[in-house]
Amino acid sequence: MAFHEVRFPTNLSFGAIGGPERRTEIVTLASGFEERNTPWAHARRHYDAGMGLRSLDDLAALIAFFEARAGQLHGFRWKDWADYKSGLPSAPVAFDDQEIAKGDGQTVAFQIVKNYVSGAFSYARPIVKIVKDTVRAGAGGVEMFPGAHFQVDHLTGTITFKDPPPVGAEITAGFEFDVPVRFDMDRIAVSVASFQSGEVPQIPVVEVRL
Known part of the structure; x- marks a missing residue:
């Protein structure tokens, strides 16, 4: 198919x-x-x-x-x-909507996910069909910018940073998806x-x- x-x-x-x-x-x-x-x-x-x-x-x-x-x-x-979208339907997309991974100082490519949280339990849904030009991303609480700091594969939902985020840094993303x-x-x-x-x-x- x-x-x-x-x-x-x-x-x-x-x-x-x-x-x-x-x-x-x-x-x-x-x-x-x-x-x-x-x-x-x-x-x-x-x-x-x-x-x-x-x-x-x-x-x-x-x-x-x-x-x-x-x-x-x-x-x-x-x-x-x-x-x-990554956040609430009434809210605009923000770079810290979803935590998608933590940096290890080496990895540069990460799968975009959406986390569904209820109480102490959560489910991470892989997002593969990103809407073009909607992704915002950050590392360690600092917003990064497309082109200068990262690229997005809108067909697979993979975000690739130019430089590996530091160890322990929260990697976040906001986006719309299909x-x-x-x-x-x-x-x-x-x-x-x-x-x-x-x-x-x-x-x-x-x-x-x-």
């Missing part, structure tokens, strides 16, 4: 319904206690693109996008309006009459691992 570095129309994804899915295996023992395990290290997100359609023009744009991706064959970028997805079906079935009367087609979209 190829991945097309093109974003699904944001005016259509704005009305979509979806979010993360986890896979948990639960075994109930004879004693009534449970053993719970997960084969997934990371969540997988699902969306319904049909919920964002509001006009026949929107439907035409969706069909064109679907055909250009050859259905399920090629992946693409998706803006999850509920979770698309979710890598594909269509989860090879057929769009829609009636213009039913669409105009308010019936919206289901267009499932699912996150892909890269």
Whole structure:
């Protein structure tokens, strides 16, 4: 499967319904206690693109996008309006939004992550599809600047510093990002009459691992 570095129309994804899915295996023992395990290290997100359609023009744009991706064959970028930036939705991106690593005095390349924290527990989500020209970064509490101090691979989510951050320095980043997805079906079935009367087609979209 190829991945097309093109974003699904944001005016259509704005009305979509979806979010993360986890896979948990639960075994109930004879004693009534449970053993719970997960084969997934990371969540997988699902969306319904049909919920964002509001006009026949929107439907035409969706069909064109679907055909250009050859259905399920090629992946693409998706803006999850509920979770698309490093900080709070109401706050601008800041260089110290997320701690992504600590310097060891030698390493210069780091994977950008977003940390989801609740109480004493947290989950670090690797971010691979960065929105171009949105990354701010810092080391040891000091902001660094793109070009002069670091470069970003927007296709893999890797940030590379010109010089290795010092030992123990907190490496931070702020950014906007997309979710890598594909269509989860090879057929769009829609009636213009039913669409105009308010019936919206289901267009499932699912996150892909890269």
